[in-house]
Amino acid sequence: MNTVGASFRYEFRMQVRKRSVWIVPALSLVLFVLIGGSLLRDLFDPASRPPEARDAVVGLALQIHALLTIGFGCLLADRLIRDDRLRVAPILDATPARPGARLAGKYLGATAATALPIVVAYFGFAGAYAVHTSAPEAFGWALAALGVVIVPGLLFVAAFALTVPLVVPAPLFRVLFVGYWLWGNAVAPDVMPTFSRTVIHPLGGYPLDVLLDFHGIDGEDVWAGPVPGATLNFLRPDPTPAAAWLSIGVLVVLAAVALAGGHAVRARRIR
Amino acid sequence: MRPLTLWRYEARRAGWAALLGPPLAVALGVVAAWANPLPGETTTARILLGALEMAIPLAAGVACGSLTGRDPAVEIQLTAATSYRATLLRRMAVTLAWTAVIAVLTAAVLIATGWWARWPENHGPVAGQLTWLAPTLGLSGLGFAAGAVFRSPAAAGALVTTVWALQQFFGDAAQQNVAGRLLYLFATTRGAVPGDWAANRLTLLAVAAGFVALALVVLGHSERLIGEEDE
Numbered sequence: 001m002n003t004v005g006a007s008f009r010y011e012f013r014m015q016v017r018k019r020s021v022w023i024v025p026a027l028s029l030v031l032f033v034l035i036g037g038s039l040l041r042d043l044f045d046p047a048s049r050p051p052e053a054r055d056a057v058v059g060l061a062l063q064i065h066a067l068l069t070i071g072f073g074c075l076l077a078d079r080l081i082r083d084d085r086l087r088v089a090p091i092l093d094a095t096p097a098r099p100g101a102r103l104a105g106k107y108l109g110a111t112a113a114t115a116l117p118i119v120v121a122y123f124g125f126a127g128a129y130a131v132h133t134s135a136p137e138a139f140g141w142a143l144a145a146l147g148v149v150i151v152p153g154l155l156f157v158a159a160f161a162l163t164v165p166l167v168v169p170a171p172l173f174r175v176l177f178v179g180y181w182l183w184g185n186a187v188a189p190d191v192m193p194t195f196s197r198t199v200i201h202p203l204g205g206y207p208l209d210v211l212l213d214f215h216g217i218d219g220e221d222v223w224a225g226p227v228p229g230a231t232l233n234f235l236r237p238d239p240t241p242a243a244a245w246l247s248i249g250v251l252v253v254l255a256a257v258a259l260a261g262g263h264a265v266r267a268r269r270i271r
Numbered sequence: 272m273r274p275l276t277l278w279r280y281e282a283r284r285a286g287w288a289a290l291l292g293p294p295l296a297v298a299l300g301v302v303a304a305w306a307n308p309l310p311g312e313t314t315t316a317r318i319l320l321g322a323l324e325m326a327i328p329l330a331a332g333v334a335c336g337s338l339t340g341r342d343p344a345v346e347i348q349l350t351a352a353t354s355y356r357a358t359l360l361r362r363m364a365v366t367l368a369w370t371a372v373i374a375v376l377t378a379a380v381l382i383a384t385g386w387w388a389r390w391p392e393n394h395g396p397v398a399g400q401l402t403w404l405a406p407t408l409g410l411s412g413l414g415f416a417a418g419a420v421f422r423s424p425a426a427a428g429a430l431v432t433t434v435w436a437l438q439q440f441f442g443d444a445a446q447q448n449v450a451g452r453l454l455y456l457f458a459t460t461r462g463a464v465p466g467d468w469a470a471n472r473l474t475l476l477a478v479a480a481g482f483v484a485l486a487l488v489v490l491g492h493s494e495r496l497i498g499e500e501d502e
Contacts, residue, residue, distance in 0.1 A: 017424075018499065019421075020421050020423050020425060020426030020429070023421070023426065024426055024429045024430060024433070027430060027433075028433045028437075030428075031433070031435065031437055032433065033325075034453075035437060035441050035444050035451060036439075036441075036444045036447050037441050037443065037444025037445075037447065038441065038444070038450075066440060067433065067436065067437060068433075070429070070436050071429035071430070071433050071435050073430070074425060074428045074429035074432055074433075075425050075426065075429050077428075078424070078425045078427060089298070110475075127480050169286060169287045169288045170288075170337075170425070170428075171286065171292070171333050171334055171335075171336070171337040171424060171428055172287065172288040172291055172295070174333050174428040174429070174432055175292055175296070175329055175330050175333050175432075176289070176295075177432070177438055178329065178432040178435060179326070181436065182436060182439055182440075183303075183428055186439070186440065191307060192307050193306055223495065260430035262420040
């Protein structure tokens with residue numbers, strides 16, 4: 001446990017001090033505001049914002065998660081391979097610290113540090129909205145959305161972003177990742193086979209639909225459940241609270257599987 | 272060093288992502304078109320042209336963003352007679368040339384098989400090549416400049432992918448004003464206001480030139496390249 005804690009601390013500090021970890025989300029938000037059409041602007045416009053605080057902050061969570069997680073995954077893609085590139089991996093492997101515990105600490109530390117600007121941005125906007133509209137309950141909904149939508153999605157993405165570059169060059173991983181993010185989250189299931197609206201949906205379809213009762217800004221969207229005529233419908237159970245918790249569990253388990261796979265690949269290379 | 276040897280070396284330094292990215296992008300686009308069950312050849316043609324306009328520029332943009340910061344001993348590069356920025360520009364040229372080979376071959380196959388003509392907004396076989404050329408150069412210029420400024424392939428890749436995804440997710444909002452329409456990457460397959468297409472393509476080319484110029488200015492400051500790395 002000490003190893004996990006120690007590597008968590010140094011990985012967190014190392015990553016949180018990287019300028020790009022803060023500059024990339026900041027630039028993304030500036031572009032997001034400039035392009036318009038998002039809640040970043042509409043939250044403060046009485047004519048455009050959703051009437052309910054819950055819809056406003058959960059919609060904000062969805063938009064910030066959809067956009068900033070792309071930079072999050074790209075920034076994390078060099079964390080694990082970096083040890084090999086800088087040739088410090090053999091030195092770390094020679095220490096008594098177990099490689100699995102070091103990997104867990106690195107994963108949690110780098111993930112927490114890279115997620116910090118996203119959380120700060122989200123609560124910054126949600127807080128400004130709560131003050132602007134005198135709706136303190138917005139904080140509660142923001143915390144709930146963070147816990148059931150953003151955090152599971154980020155944990156899932158981070159595990160693959162750390163480990164896939166062990167077998168695929170990091171720049172290529174970034175290309176494939178953003179392609180996956182669009183395909184697996186935004187493509188309609190009746191257009192082509194996709195993980196969108198399944199329990200493997202890092203944008204959080206089931207928790208959004210069931211746990212947060214969010215159906216889009218205009219209240220007409222469905223985020224989870226079977227789609228007539230679509231493939232992979234066996235991964236789309238009816239939206240119930242149990243299915244939503246299952247969806248969160250599946251994301252976390254897949255993250256653990258990815259980390260275990262990465263650990264196995266590294267162990268084979270050391271041998 | 273013979274010139275051909277030099278170019279081969281630069282191609283290797285550009286990395287596997289530059290080599291594998293464009294063909295993989297086309298392959299995934301073809302798979303997506305094949306997997307699309309919607310009736311009508313127009314939709315399939317749109318996805319196939321989308322591989323040219325969306326997937327190839329993304330691969331090239333991220334590859335160009337990964338050029339700076341790859342050399343393990345950049346101090347040696349800075350002592351060479353050839354300036355380091357000329358070396359990086361050569362690697363960008365290699366990356367883009369390979370991307371162009373893949374894109375032109377793909378376009379030729381689409382034209383020969385008739386899929387090109389099935390998308391109504393194809394703009395012909397010659398001017399229509401701007402479908403991939405303009406967004407490829409635009410995103411590659413952005414990636415190259417971001418790589419030069421941040422000296423971090425991770426940051427440059429993050430920025431390129433975010434800009435690309437932002438225009439995918441918020442395509443309608445991006446086209447609400449003139450600036451957004453002129454800078455829209457996917458004007459061929461996701462629509463442009465009639466008459467805006469040529470202006471959009473030329474704007475992207477001009478923006479690419481601006482980004483490359485910015486990168487060359489930034490890369491001219493050698494001390495930045497040997498300073499503290501953003502690891």
